[in-house]
Structures are given as C-alpha cells and as structure tokens.
Amino acid sequence: MTAYDPGRLVPMTTHVPAYAAPAAHAPLERTTVPRRAVGEHDVLIEIKYAGICHSDIHQARDGWGEGIFPMVPGHEIAGVVAETGSGVTKFRVGDRVGVGCFVDSCRTCEHCLRGMEQYCERGATGTYNDHGKDGEPTYGGYSTHVVVDENYTLRIPEGIALDEAAPLLCAGITLYSPLVHWNAGPGKKVAIVGLGGLGHMGVKIAHALGAEVTVLSQSLKKQEDGLRLGADHFHATADPATFETLAGTFDLVVSTVSAPLDLSAYLSLVKTDGALVNVGAPEEPVSLNLFSLINGRRTLAGSMIGSIAETQEMLDFCAAHGLGAEIEVIPADRINEAYERVLASDVRYRFVIDTSTI
Ligand SMILES: [Zn+2]
C-alpha cells in the first residue's frame, strides 16, 4: 500500500482488503474499504489480529440502531507500524501497536483535557460505525491496514503475544478500568458476574491486582476454567442458595452480563459502601427497588472502556503480569460462524481473526 501516487503531489486515499457487513443482518463478506493517506500525526498500522467483541455483532446486526453500512467491525486491533507521518514522535516503523474502541475525540472538552477521552462530551470517534472529523466513515479492524492518529494508538509491550493482546484493547480495558477505579486489590473481595470474553479478563486482572476473586456464573460448567484463570471461588447463580450464602460479601461486584439482571439480588451481595458496577448493557431498561441501595449505602454504577493513558497502563500491567486473553484464532472466512458461536456462548473466551487471511 502506498500513501502517495507518484504521479501526483497530493496524498491519496487507498483501498485495503476488509470483511464488512454490507447491510444490517447481512453476513460479513470480503470487500475493500478506503483508508485515508497517512497524515502528519498518523501511523499506518499493518493489522495482524483483530478480536471479535460481542458489540461487533450487535452493531453489524444493527441491535443499537443507526448503523453505518457497509460496516467493518473490529475495535480490538493489534499490529505493527508500517509507516509514520512526518510529525509522529511516539512510534517508529516496526513498533507493536494496538487500537481500541475509539480513534479520536474532540481534544478540547473537560473530559478530553483531563485524559478521559472515552467520556468526551462531543462523543469520541468510534473505531468503526462512526464518522471521523473529515466526515468519512470509520472502518474497524477486520482489515489488513488502518490509519490512526498516534495519540490514539497504544504500544503493545513485548511481554504479550499480539494475538493474545488484541482482546485487551476492549475486553481488557473494560474490566481494568472499573477494577482500578473501585480499588480492587489486596484485602478486597471482588465478584465477577459472567465468565465470557469480558469476565475472563476480569478474573485475570482482579487476581493480578491482589483481590480475592469470586466468579458468579449461571452454572458450574466453567468452574475449572474460572479457578485456573485466577478465581478463588466459583458459584452458580442458578442456585438460590448462592445469594443467601454470599449476602453482604463483596466490596465490588462487576457485572459483564448483557442480559437483564435482577439488580436487587446482586446488590444484596454487596457490602456496606460497596458497589455493583455494570459493564454489560442490556438493551431494555431495568427497574430497581431503591431500598437495595439505601440499605448499606450501596452504589450502583456503570463504566465504559477506559482512556488512552489508562489503556496503556492496562497493557503495561498485563505484560508485567504475563496476562493475555484466552483466545481461539480463526481465519477470516469463519467470521460469520464465529458470530453464531459467540451468540451461543460457545467460545473460550475470545475469537481473534488472523487478518493475514483476509
Ligand atoms: Zn468491544
């Protein structure tokens, strides 16, 4: 891929291979998408691996509405820098890099200035299914190359393999941010609800932070895995005795479940001054008896991914502790099959696309 047409002096957009959903609910298929010319502060990334996040499926099937099609999903990107713009100072050709859920933000609002770009007041620019400041649609990681501003590009330390690093860019930071914000660590009891793509990273990270970790899963089917990943305890939520045994136990409960949850039941597991934090989002509104909060001065909260600085901190933390995601690497022609398996919870614990097969 060349950024400049030798016959002209202006930077050229180029087209790169990708897998896209041509319309809502349509299967993904191989195509090409435009990538902008490498600007002064851009890096061209040769994508090596792209994780399949549950929200890719939501968006490709237009579960949240207003999808931009054709859509190239993928916001768990790991690759290598192939070219740098003239003003790039943070990266060199050959560096191992990652891109997460957003590729730009307004850079001037209170949240951006405080380094909390994920909560940008004007909305951070999504890695896909969004429009950049140039007005062009953004296309995600199910592709061979992407051009990203160096300020929204992460460094992947040598300690993590690129395929195992890819899911950290969404699943990893989605759990790391609330665990650190709500002080998971030594002496703290933390419960992770749901042992899927998000939950398995929650168990690994909470354990590495030094917390006592409990998995709350529908059944005991994944108990062996949960304990291997670092959980100290494992309970089935289908068993009503679980909620009696564990009443008032946890400093922090993080729910990764996107199905509607009985919030009162889960809040009853939280200690006085503890918190139930949701990172999974049911599509329907939920109701709650507020006595569940009043009794025990409990907090019900949500959390969305993390900032650029925090994502870098998470990658460095994971490398220092030897943490990567548990993955199943697939060729691109199995993406549609993988989507069905994710919906059936038949993945341990993240599909990662080998983008050399696109
Ligand atoms: Zn995601």
Ligand SMILES: [Zn+2]
């Ligand atoms: Zn902003």
